[in-house]
Amino acid sequence: MKVLVTGVNGQLGFDVIRVLNEFNIENRGIDIQELDITNEDAVESYITEYKPTHIIHCAAYTAVDRAEDDKETCYKVNVLGTRFLAQSAKKVDAEFVYISTDYVFDGNGIEPFNVDSKPNPINYYGETKHLGELEVLNNINKYYIIRISWVFGINGNNFVKTMLKLAETRNELNVVSDQIGSPTYTFDLAFYIKDILSTKKYGIYHATNEGFCSWYEFAVEIFKTANVNMKVNPILTEQYPTRARRPKNSRMEKNNIKMRTWQEALYHYIKELKND
Numbered sequence: 001m002k003v004l005v006t007g008v009n010g011q012l013g014f015d016v017i018r019v020l021n022e023f024n025i026e027n028r029g030i031d032i033q034e035l036d037i038t039n040e041d042a043v044e045s046y047i048t049e050y051k052p053t054h055i056i057h058c059a060a061y062t063a064v065d066r067a068e069d070d071k072e073t074c075y076k077v078n079v080l081g082t083r084f085l086a087q088s089a090k091k092v093d094a095e096f097v098y099i100s101t102d103y104v105f106d107g108n109g110i111e112p113f114n115v116d117s118k119p120n121p122i123n124y125y126g127e128t129k130h131l132g133e134l135e136v137l138n139n140i141n142k143y144y145i146i147r148i149s150w151v152f153g154i155n156g157n158n159f160v161k162t163m164l165k166l167a168e169t170r171n172e173l174n175v176v177s178d179q180i181g182s183p184t185y186t187f188d189l190a191f192y193i194k195d196i197l198s199t200k201k202y203g204i205y206h207a208t209n210e211g212f213c214s215w216y217e218f219a220v221e222i223f224k225t226a227n228v229n230m231k232v233n234p235i236l237t238e239q240y241p242t243r244a245r246r247p248k249n250s251r252m253e254k255n256n257i258k259m260r261t262w263q264e265a266l267y268h269y270i271k272e273l274k275n276d
């Protein structure tokens, strides 16, 4: 196995490399400095030269609110970048892992979305991630599309770090309580992704830590786990307007995937953060 990982400076790519190294799997992690995935020629020559057996595509334009005003860049990275990578993967006969998101769904109802539910994104970022999925489906047969949600990892910024940072200057916070999903630790995802390689069970997957909660419940658990005193007040989405709409129901049904609960994952994550 020879694995190329994009987005290595991001949350997930960083942990994927950590896990591949732990298992002595030959790999190379790259980010925009080494290869801008929106440059078609550069992508093709990079991949035909390195000849990976697997590509784990974690790079993306992930600024959900900014995407509404910077559609061109978001499209180039999430749609064209994915197309170029998938086409080049096919040329060298590499398996392709595309990381997608709960934001491909509209969030209507209260039932979990399953892998066959129809995507219907309600913000531009979600739209481009869905178009990215279609690029994968149209360009390569050996693919794993893995939809993940509410990610937290050691490298980069996320909700957990934001909450703990706010606690340095505040003792009361309002947090949205009517968006429900599954917080997920990138380290757990990285193990899951490593295990799926070469299974040849190509298709679409939902991978998250076990259990659902609101951002409000997530925040309460973060402060409890980190032993921080904080008054957290539940508020409605309407009371916290953002540039991009967010789906209210981000519950995803998983197909035969058992991961530890988000609370257990959070406990280990905060322990790791404190050791930093």
Ligand SMILES: NC(=O)C1=CN([C@@H]2O[C@H](COP(=O)(O)OP(=O)(O)OC[C@H]3O[C@@H](n4cnc5c(N)ncnc54)[C@H](O)[C@@H]3O)[C@@H](O)[C@H]2O)C=CC1
Binding pocket: 006, 007, 008, 009, 010, 011, 012, 013, 031, 032, 033, 035, 036, 037, 038, 057, 058, 059, 060, 061, 062, 077, 081, 099, 100, 101, 102, 129, 148, 149, 150, 151, 152, 156
């Ligand atoms: N953060 C989250 O809560 C969620 C993330 N996802 C998906 O998971 C994947 C990983 O997310 P994160 O690690 O949180 O993202 P991140 O934002 O931490 O990292 C993304 C990386 O992509 C790189 N990148 C951006 N444009 C590039 C370009 N033109 N060429 C090469 N590299 C470029 C960035 O430099 C960055 O290091 C993404 O596909 C994202 O859409 C899905 C659901 C939730």
